[in-house]
Amino acid sequence: MATAQYETRTRTVEETVVVLTLTEDEAKELREHIERVAVSGxxxxxxxxxxxxxxxAQQPAPAADTFEYDGVTYELNATYVDRDGDKWHFARIDGEVIGGGDHKPEDIDDGCSLDFIMDYRPLTKVTP
Incomplete structure (x- = not known):
C-alpha cells in the first residue's frame, strides 16, 4: 500500500543582486528618460x-553607550553577570569594545576581548 507524508523543508538560496543608488535628481532624470521611450519587460x-x-523605514540610530554582539544589544554603562556568576563591565576604547571583570569601565586599560567574554553567555544585566 502506498503512503504519502507532507514534509516542510527549509532551503537556503544565495542570490546576487545589484543595488543602484541614485540621488533624487538622478532618479527623476532616469524616470523622465524612460517615459520618453517605449519600454517593456x-x-x-x-x-x-x-x-x-x-x-x-526610519530606524533610530543606536545610542553611543550601547554595542551589539550576535544580535543582542548591551549597555556600556551596565554591569552584567555571566553563567558562572562573574561580573563584567564594558568600555569603548579607541573605537573597540572591551570588557573587564570587577573593573569599572573607566578603569579598563587592557581588558578582555568580546569573543572571550561572550563564551560565558548568557550575560544577564544586573539591575539595581
Missing amino acids: VVYRVYEALIKSTPP
Whole structure:
C-alpha cells in the first residue's frame, strides 16, 4: 500500500543582486528618460520601481553607550553577570569594545576581548 507524508523543508538560496543608488535628481532624470521611450519587460519594471519608490523605514540610530554582539544589544554603562556568576563591565576604547571583570569601565586599560567574554553567555544585566 502506498503512503504519502507532507514534509516542510527549509532551503537556503544565495542570490546576487545589484543595488543602484541614485540621488533624487538622478532618479527623476532616469524616470523622465524612460517615459520618453517605449519600454517593456525589465526596463518597465525598473521604471515602476522608480515611480513607486518609498523612503526607507526610519530606524533610530543606536545610542553611543550601547554595542551589539550576535544580535543582542548591551549597555556600556551596565554591569552584567555571566553563567558562572562573574561580573563584567564594558568600555569603548579607541573605537573597540572591551570588557573587564570587577573593573569599572573607566578603569579598563587592557581588558578582555568580546569573543572571550561572550563564551560565558548568557550575560544577564544586573539591575539595581
